[in-house]
Each structure stands twice: as structure tokens, then as C-alpha cells.
Amino acid sequence: MSKYRTHTCGELTINQNGKDIILSGWINKKRDHGNLLFVDLRDNYGITQCVVEKNNSYFQKLEKLPLESVIKILGKVVKRSKDTINREIKTGEIEISISSLELLGATKELPLPVFTDQEYAEEIRLKYRFLDLRRKKIHQNIILRSEIISFIRSEMHKLGFNEFQTPILTSSSPEGARDFLVPSRLNPGKFYALPQAPQQFKQLIMVSGFDKYFQIAPCFRDEDARADRSPGEFYQLDLEMSFVEQEDVFEVVEKLMSKLFKKFSNKKLLFEKFPRIKFSDSMMKYGTDKPDLRNPLEIYDITNIFKRDDVKFEIFKNLVKKGSVARCIVTKKTKDKPRSFFDGIDNWAKEQGASGLAYFTLEKDKHLTGKGPIGKFFGSDALQEIMKISSAEIGDSVFLACGKQNEVEKILSHGRQKIASDLNIIDENTFAFCWIVDYPMFEKDEVTNKIKFSHNPFSMPQGNINNLDLSKPLELKAYQYDIVCNGVELSSGAIRNHVPELMYKLFEVAGYNKKIVDEKFSGMINALSYGAPPHGGIAPGIDRIVMLLAGEKNIREITMFPMNQNAQDLMMNAPSTVNEDQLKELNLSLKKKK
Numbered sequence: 001m002s003k004y005r006t007h008t009c010g011e012l013t014i015n016q017n018g019k020d021i022i023l024s025g026w027i028n029k030k031r032d033h034g035n036l037l038f039v040d041l042r043d044n045y046g047i048t049q050c051v052v053e054k055n056n057s058y059f060q061k062l063e064k065l066p067l068e069s070v071i072k073i074l075g076k077v078v079k080r081s082k083d084t085i086n087r088e089i090k091t092g093e094i095e096i097s098i099s100s101l102e103l104l105g106a107t108k109e110l111p112l113p114v115f116t117d118q119e120y121a122e123e124i125r126l127k128y129r130f131l132d133l134r135r136k137k138i139h140q141n142i143i144l145r146s147e148i149i150s151f152i153r154s155e156m157h158k159l160g161f162n163e164f165q166t167p168i169l170t171s172s173s174p175e176g177a178r179d180f181l182v183p184s185r186l187n188p189g190k191f192y193a194l195p196q197a198p199q200q201f202k203q204l205i206m207v208s209g210f211d212k213y214f215q216i217a218p219c220f221r222d223e224d225a226r227a228d229r230s231p232g233e234f235y236q237l238d239l240e241m242s243f244v245e246q247e248d249v250f251e252v253v254e255k256l257m258s259k260l261f262k263k264f265s266n267k268k269l270l271f272e273k274f275p276r277i278k279f280s281d282s283m284m285k286y287g288t289d290k291p292d293l294r295n296p297l298e299i300y301d302i303t304n305i306f307k308r309d310d311v312k313f314e315i316f317k318n319l320v321k322k323g324s325v326a327r328c329i330v331t332k333k334t335k336d337k338p339r340s341f342f343d344g345i346d347n348w349a350k351e352q353g354a355s356g357l358a359y360f361t362l363e364k365d366k367h368l369t370g371k372g373p374i375g376k377f378f379g380s381d382a383l384q385e386i387m388k389i390s391s392a393e394i395g396d397s398v399f400l401a402c403g404k405q406n407e408v409e410k411i412l413s414h415g416r417q418k419i420a421s422d423l424n425i426i427d428e429n430t431f432a433f434c435w436i437v438d439y440p441m442f443e444k445d446e447v448t449n450k451i452k453f454s455h456n457p458f459s460m461p462q463g464n465i466n467n468l469d470l471s472k473p474l475e476l477k478a479y480q481y482d483i484v485c486n487g488v489e490l491s492s493g494a495i496r497n498h499v500p501e502l503m504y505k506l507f508e509v510a511g512y513n514k515k516i517v518d519e520k521f522s523g524m525i526n527a528l529s530y531g532a533p534p535h536g537g538i539a540p541g542i543d544r545i546v547m548l549l550a551g552e553k554n555i556r557e558i559t560m561f562p563m564n565q566n567a568q569d570l571m572m573n574a575p576s577t578v579n580e581d582q583l584k585e586l587n588l589s590l591k592k593k594k
Contacts, residue, residue, distance in 0.1 A: 004072055004104075005022050005024045007021050008023075008043055008046065009042055009046050009091070010046020010047070010090055011046070011090070011091070012094055014093050014094055017079045019076065022073070023043075023048060024070070024071070024072040025041045025043035025048075026042050026114075026134065027039055027042075027067050028067070028114070030063075032063065036054070037051065038050070039051070046089060048094075049091070049092075050095065050096040050098050051096070051098065052097075056099075058100060061101070066107055067107075068107045068110055070104040070105030071103055071104060072101065074100045075096040075099050078095055080093055110131065111124055111128050111131070116135070117137040117138075122564065123570065126564055126569075126571060127571055142558070145550075148260065148542070148546055148549065151263060152237055152260065156237075156256070160211075160212050162212060163213075163214055163215055164205060164210070164213050166195070166215065168218070169192040170194075170201075171192070171193060172191065172193035173193070177221040179194065179220075180193065180220045180222050184586075185587075189587060195217075195219060197236070197539060198215070199456075200523060202238055203458065203535065206496075206533060206535040207533070215238050216235055216238075217539070219236055220233050225563070227553060227555065230559060232563055232567055234541060234542075234555075236491070236539040236541050237541075237542060239537050240535060241535060241536060243535070244495070244534070245536070246437070249493060249495075249538055250274070250276075253538060254273065254274055257540075261431050261549065265549050267430055268431070269430070270430045271432065274433040274435050275435070276434075279436055279440070282436050284299065285298045286298070286413060286416065287409040287412045288409070290487055291484065292417060292426070292486050293434055294426045294430055295417060295487075297331070297416045297419060299412050299413075299416065300328050302327060302328050302390070303324075303325045303326045303327075305326065306319075306326050308379075308385075310378070310379030310380075312378075316358075316400070316402040319402045320402065324404060325403070327412055328386070328390060329398070329399045329415060329419060330391070330392045331396060332395075335361045335371075342372065345359070345415065346359065348415075348418055354401065354403075358374045359372050359373070359400065360397070361396070362387065362396050362398070364394050368394075370383055374400075386398060399415065431486060431548070433483065434484050435481050435483055436484060437480075438477045439477065439478055439480040439481070439482075440474065440475075440477060440478070441454065441455075441478040441480075442510065452510050455480040455494070456480055456492065457506070458497055458524075460497045461479075461497070462477040462478060463476070463477075465499060465502055473509045479536070481538070483538065483540060485548060486548065488544055490544050491541060492539075493536065493539065494538075495535075496536055498534055499528070500529050503525065504517060543555050
């Protein structure tokens, strides 16, 4: 038996009534009732109510101790009366009558309250993260994260995967984000890079003859912070498989995700078999390659409507003549919605930087008409054609946008979510997974107008790889895929290009000659030349999975020690300056700003 406790603060029940026990923990709350002092004692496992009478010699000592003091108490388990039972905690049927106590850890004045989950300033929360982590909600989130990772490991082993660790100090490679660089003391003037992902290493594991690999991999990218992305490091379930096609990867991930989300949430899975949606279809129907399929609204192309003579909406007609696209969203049975609903959507779009969202409602008396600011500009036949394209019916409303394709996709993607939210038609009690497939191999850089890889440069292109037509690279599709849940991208993956000659050709299209490829990817290109199996994989983000299951919107709430928006650790004062001796040892000097 430990001298600090016979039980935890989360396990005592009426089965222990009358027993002498020892508990240790933090003072969570105190309630002074005059002759009685009630103390909620908290540890990692729960809360137990303890009580001391005024005639007890320890009453005054306990009365003076501040919240979050660490104490050890000796006492007896007492059954509570029916009217004092607390059903909200596991120990709510009993309390501890204190016979003695010992102060184990004193506390200074608290910079933030611990017994409540109320919002508090981020700077204070991160500076005193050790206190923030004592709070119930975030404490439970971190335990949930641990349980999720443990479950994933167990399931991956059941699926026949071996867990291997890949190097943290490696070489820099052009993978899309900025590297964190580490100077080498033994090799002056040279640098390691922290891995943005174990991409090359996990492919080398397959070349080495191991069949199924996974790890809970730390990844490092010098990126700006977002609500769903840490500015420095994050973790992913990295996996790779040999002798597989795209569907083999999907089968493994679907099994894992289905089990994982069913175990750790009461929400339903909208699809037991995740839908496969082509990238081009997703951009058309949802305006994004991260669609929230809980939202029933879809986007329809009505560009040709504005080439008709019976449409007089000149603003859109002129834009279409210049090459713009016109698309719309239809809301069902919204004819009785007040004008404020429609104007609210229009004003919201303007706040997003768009010109607004035009709208009208379909009505029919003697003739089919459009009610609303722009309805009068559409003839009956044109409205009928819009109804045919969009499956709209009388009483439905149509929101329209026109402009450059990427701009229209962006505003209608966000508009789709805004409108659905305002109409309350998103089922918050479901998880809707899907696969986005058939990504283009290349895309054109909007700034330089040069051809670049659109996704992963190590992906296998679709088509006959022995006779691939590279004359129209923007038409080339790849075996690349994303897994998305509720509008959140969990991961990208691909079937890999394991043919060196083909890799050289594809990199050449993107502006990398053979010499550059040999320099940047020497380890991989060399390994692929010695008999590489067809292989593929994916790497779902642990942080985003936990966010979904915990119902959190910010990655900070499920990360133990996160950085702030400026990539600073306020608790440990990182990044920090280093002294001249350290720099000299690394053959470095700092250039002072003018």
C-alpha cells in the first residue's frame, strides 16, 4: 500500500462504506457551512467530497489552505443521505469524514481558476499550461488523446502492421512547407532538417522488404498557425503498404476509422463505406476538396443560362462573356423565409470579400416567376432551365455567384456552409467520411504560371506508365487521395511512383532536371533502382482526429503543450537566444539587423 493513498479520488463507492482510507490530491473547491467545511479533493481519476467538523483540530488548517494545495487526508468513508447524493460524479454516493490531513504541496496565488472551464486569455493559459491542464475539460481531452493513440496502435497490430521509428535528423527536401534546420557541429556549414513527414523513409522501408509499416510520427513544419494546425509540430498515423492498389489502402483505413469513431463517440457514421468523390466533381458540387457531407446543399453550374436571350441580368451576362462562370445553390422550401434571411446571406458574402450572393425565390401563379431583387431579369423558360439543372422546385430559393472559377468555388463553398448553418440542416450527431480521388498530377502556379506538382511529387500517375503522354500535363491524373470527415481533411495519401525512369520524366515536367532529383532525393532514387515493389500509403492526422472526437474547434484544446500563434512556447520561453560559445561550436554567427 502506498503511504499517499489507499484509493484514488474516483473509485470509492458505498461498497467501501465505513472503511478507513487515505486519499491524496488537489483542493478543487471548498464550501464553508459554519460548523462543517466541505472540500472537493481532485486527482487524475476524479473528485471525492471530504468533510471536517469545526471541533476537529484540522478544521482551521484546512480552512486557511488555498485552492490547488496538494494534501493527504486520512478518514472514513460515510454514506451520504439520499438528498445529498451527487449523481454527476462517480463518488457521489459517499463522502470522507476527515480524521487528519497533511500538506504535501503548497501553492502560490493562482493566475487562473482551475475548478472551472470558463474561457481565459490564451497568453495566461499557455504560460501556465500546467495549471490549465488541471482543468476538467482539457484534462479529459488529453486523456482521450492517449486512449485514441493506444487504440490505434492496437488495431494497427491486429491489421498486420509493424511499428518502426524513422529518423528525426534528416536532409532537407522540397515538400511544400519550410523546414526546421539543425546545424551540424561535426560537419561545419551543413544542416540537418527535421522531417516534414517520414515520406521518403517509409517508402524506403517498403523497398527494404517490410510489408506493412506504421508509426505515430512527429512531423515538423515551419508554418503559420491555424485553428486546426500547430505552427511547429504535429503527429500523424503514418502507414505504408507493399503490393497494394488504392482500394487496398482505403479498406485498411475505413476499417480503422469506423472502429475508432464508433468506440470513442456516440455519434453515428453517415456512411459505413466511405463515398469516393472525384476531385473535379467535389470542386463542382461543393466548391472544395474538403466537403462536409452532412450538409445536403449542392452547387450547380448555370453558366450557360446567362447566354440566353430571355435573361437580362447584364452584370452576370457581361462577366460570362469575358470567361467567368456562374453557379448557384438551391435551398428547399424557403419561400416563407423573411427578407432578412436572404439579405443576411448577401451581406455575409460581401463581408467575405465577394460582391455578394444574388438571390430569388421560385413562385408560380399564372406564370413561373422569380421573386426577389433579381428575379425579374429571368424569363419563365430560363427559370425552368435552372430548375431542370438544379432539381429546384416551386417554393425553393436560388443563390447565385459569378466570377473567376476559383473565386466562385471559394465563396459558394463557404456560402454552402453558412446557409446550411442558418437553416439548421447540418446533422451535428453524425460523422460523414469520404474519399476525394483522381487529383490532377500537375497544376499551374498562379504567380509564376509554371507547371508544378499539385499534390505529392512521389505519386504514381494514372494511365499506361510505359507509354505515358506528358504533352498535356494538366490533364494527367494521379493515384492521389484525401480522406475527409465533416469538412476536415484528415490526410493525404497516394500510390507511390516506384519507377525511377518515370520519376525523372515527371520531375522534369515540374522543372527539376535529373541532377536536381539526384541531389534532393538521392537516397530514394537510388533505392528504387534496386527492385522496388508497388506500394502506397497515407498519414491521417492524430490531432485532427482527436479534435473531431473531442468536439473541439481549436488544436490547442487537445495538445498538451502547444505553441501560440507566433510559434512561441510561453511556458518554456522558446525559442530562446543562445550564447556565443554555442554558436562558435556550431561554426555559426548571427547577422545583426541594421
